[in-house]
Amino acid sequence: MPTLDLTASSVEITRAICDIPSVSDDETPLADAIEAAVSGYSHLEVIRDGDTIVARTSLGRSRRVVIAGHIDTVPINDNLPTRDVEIDGEAFLWGRGTVDMKAGVAVQLKLAVELTEPPVDITWMWYDHEEVDSALNGLGRLARNHPDLFVGDFAILGEPSNGEVEGGCNGTLRALVRTTGVRAHSARSWIGENAIHKAAPVLARLAEYRAREIEVEGLVYREGLNAVRITGGVAGNVIPDACEVEVNYRFAPSRDAAAAERVVRDVFTGFDVEIVDVAVGARPGLDAALAREFVAAVGATPQPKYGWTDVARFSALGIPAVNYGPGDPHLAHHDQERVPLAQIESVERGLRSWLTGS
Structure with a gap:
């Protein structure tokens, strides 16, 4: 079994x-290695649920913070093992997972075993299945199986944020916009009705759509509505009788699921629209006392999080949450995924400063 040295x-x-x-x-x-590495510390109670590992303090503090990170990655594409690279004089660690989001997890692991007397109680969570279907998400499973572990006054998710604080997150919705026609031989196309051609207005409306910027609690979130997939066609000599355009709507956390659905249905008035997936966003939560203390301690200017992250799960449970981790989110899932070494060290210093009050 792989072993981890958390004194490194x-x-x-x-x-x-x-x-x-x-x-x-x-x-x-990896879950086995993490469990073995954090077990045996007298200040930590270790709990395992599937491949999710929880380590928490119970020091009787008046406030509790939850700090979480996922341990899974997207598929490897010739980008492991890791290696050191230098670009324009800056040192990076290159390889799958360096950005999304094992650098953040590494910082959390080190601090979890070293900070034996933090001024707040801390629940550390390292969870599985973040990069796949939401129904499999280890954080969601943990919330269902152990809701008592989700008691907290503030949460931090170590998603890559370039070492800056990103408050809340946008919501995301997927919809299928369908058109129908009549099949015919392509040599006699006038007999049929081409469903793919009928999708042209759908694409036109998407091309004409202008993303809105919406301010929520002092942060400006940028929305987006885009086609992400289109299917249709029967054979090379058949006029198609069905076409389907899948669209993805990223919406500000001021909207709930019903409001987001109304936006999409309004854009595609006159078409058959099916909502297939929706996850609401999370408000910034920066007005919480612990959030203000955290932002001051790390010396950050909060920014909005445009993508959906698991901070939304904490927000839904009434726990204000932010994203804070090393790595450029633009390089998440990229074949050239790499994290600046200086950002790993900076995030560690920021969290350590806040959690020790020094």
């Missing part, structure tokens, strides 16, 4: 956990 630097811990492959559905070896 956060950079070296990042390297070690990245070099234990943990593509979604294959997290067990």
